[in-house]
Amino acid sequence: MKIIRNASLPTLLLALPLACLTSWQAWGHHAFSAEFDKDAPINIIGTVTKVEWINPHAWIHVAVTQDDGSTVDWMVEGGTPNTLLRAGINKRSIPVGSELHVRGYQAKDKSCKPACKANGRDITFADGRKAFMGSSGTGAPKDGSDPRDR
Numbered sequence: 001m002k003i004i005r006n007a008s009l010p011t012l013l014l015a016l017p018l019a020c021l022t023s024w025q026a027w028g029h030h031a032f033s034a035e036f037d038k039d040a041p042i043n044i045i046g047t048v049t050k051v052e053w054i055n056p057h058a059w060i061h062v063a064v065t066q067d068d069g070s071t072v073d074w075m076v077e078g079g080t081p082n083t084l085l086r087a088g089i090n091k092r093s094i095p096v097g098s099e100l101h102v103r104g105y106q107a108k109d110k111s112c113k114p115a116c117k118a119n120g121r122d123i124t125f126a127d128g129r130k131a132f133m134g135s136s137g138t139g140a141p142k143d144g145s146d147p148r149d150r
Contacts, residue, residue: 032105036077036119040106044074044118048098053081053091057134060120062100073115076102079134087132089123099126104133 032038046064058078063071078084081091094100101124107117120133 032119035107035117036105037108037110038105040108040110042074042102042104042106042118045099045101046074048094048096048100049073050096051091051094056080058084060094060100060102060123061115062102072112074102075115075117076104076120076133077118078120083134084131087134089131089133094123100124102133 044062044064046062048060049063050059050061052059052061058081060076060078062074062076064074065071078089079087084090102118102120103122104118104120107119110116122130122132124130
């Protein structure tokens with residue numbers, strides 16, 4: 001076996017752009033506290049309008065009807081698709097048009113432009129099934145919010 005002790009300059013020049021191209025995924029990820037407010041919990045019930053099953057986080061779009069009849073759109077960030085799959089959620093298990101109860105934490109900016117944003121802690125389906133959404137914000141899922149976690 002031949003061991004290369006000193007890489008040549010041309011090899012390094014080729015390797016550097018490749019490393020930059022493959023590291024783009026790390027740039028897109030963020031910590032919970034960078035975008036969401038652990039002191040601004042949300043508890044919404046609405047109709048699913050869209051599901052984005054993408055990395056690094058899945059997004060569930062929910063239209064919430066207010067007391068005055070107006071509608072507020074919410075974009076709820078979930079965990080990675082892999083995290084959600086392990087929790088029993090897949091893209092088809094949250095059909096557009098279904099009712100969903102979401103608990104989570106609102107984005108720090110609270111601007112709601114173009115939609116309100118939140119990090120989802122858990123969801124409850126209309127039939128009563130519950131699932132963890134992959135939030136990492138407050139120590140979930142073992143943060144004491146669910147009595148079964150104790």
